[in-house]
Amino acid sequence: MVDTKLEDEAGRLAALHRYEVLDTPKEAAFDRITGLVKTVLSVPICAVSLIDADRQWFKSCVGLDVDGTARDISFCTHTIKARVPMNIPDAAEDPRFAENPLVTGAPYIRSYLGVPLSSPDGYNLGSLCAIDTKPRDFDPTQIEVLKSFAAIVTNEMELRRIAQVDHLTGAATRRGFTVEVDKTISRFLRGQTPAAFVVMDIDHFKKVNDTYGHPAGDIVLRTVGTKLSELIRSGDLLGRLGGEEFGILLTGDTVEQATETAERLREALETTVIEHDPPIRITASFGIAALDAECLSFEKWLAKADAALYEAKRTGRNKCCVA
Incomplete structure (x- = not known):
């Protein structure tokens, strides 16, 4: 046979x-x-x-x-x-x-x-x-x-x-996301291929858990994961970095293009009504960092995007900031 x-x-x-x-x-x-x-x-x-x-x-x-x-x-x-x-x-x-x-x-x-x-x-x-x-x-x-x-x-x-897939949100796990970031950095070193790292954090997520309970928090995370996955390109990658923080790897994008994408995602989340009794609405803050010679590791690139995310949180939330 x-x-x-x-x-x-x-x-x-x-x-x-x-x-x-x-x-x-x-x-x-x-x-x-x-x-x-x-x-x-x-x-x-x-x-x-x-x-x-x-x-x-x-x-x-x-x-x-x-x-x-x-x-x-x-x-x-x-x-x-x-x-x-x-x-x-x-x-x-x-x-x-x-x-x-x-x-x-x-x-x-x-x-x-x-x-x-x-x-x-x-x-x-x-x-x-x-x-x-x-x-x-x-x-x-x-x-x-x-x-x-x-x-x-x-x-x-x-x-x-x-282990590379987060079963609650469908996003890549932190481990899986890190592997893809490492590959992107390697491509950048070989041919200067542009890329951007977007970090997103759900605003006041603890309040959702405290008010409606952790099952409702899971519904929010699942909805956010689904919504973001639907809105990014097939060649880009969504990862859950921990808790309510997500990363988005935009390959081939300049920081200007990444900012446009982040703003589109921010607006989509702001207008999403999450199915729950009562319905839940959330907003999110975004930090954007371009890949350059100062962030040639996952940790350094994440830190740069996180600094921008912190600035978005510090200055009012529900906004996008560039490193």
Whole structure:
């Protein structure tokens, strides 16, 4: 029987991109796994390799000081074509890899063991691989060990994906939002792509909770999340930073464009009647900060936008201020 998921490259790439993990910073959870594999299997190189359209990208790698390779020379692109581990005792004797530049040149791969990393819906996203610079045939026990570690990698990716969405508001969690901000900063450093960070805080939200109760507060947060999501562009990102504070990442926008967007959102929230008995109305304050050389980290950029938000609160609320 044909395994259609192994032949569906478009579906596989869509599944990979749903995890929003490509080009993200190093994370200790994945680095611990590759470090353990290196020790347990006594190999010089181990990597969590994700196969994109034309590249192999390493979420974690020990033993190599690179972020990835071209896909067409990667061993892992062969691993994802099957459901079982790929065990290569001697790459120099394997016609698929004998002339591969990773075999004939640095890092001089001779043996390879890779286990596919499969999503819950059956797409192979990449592999957990153990690599040696001398010929060796990994035994069944070692293969089972790597399969167990690969399952941990897959679970970690799935938990990471789930943790990126705030289930009350539908916005990205602070963690998920931070990941996207880091990507935006990286793009800015490469090509000076403009972007703006908008921070929004619901005015007098404590009074809503004190007057109507926390269930009503949840209704307000859910309504605000839905309204903001409807009004921003598909390429922009809404995140819940904590409590009643939201962040909006506007990619490609100048500070003038971001201010126009913030003002439009402010007006929309001011005129929204939130379904409750009695109906609830709220306003919100906004702080806007353009991405520049002074805020090349999430914390610095947030602090700059927060300073503008504080000014909006200090000078009367229900307004937009620019850092």
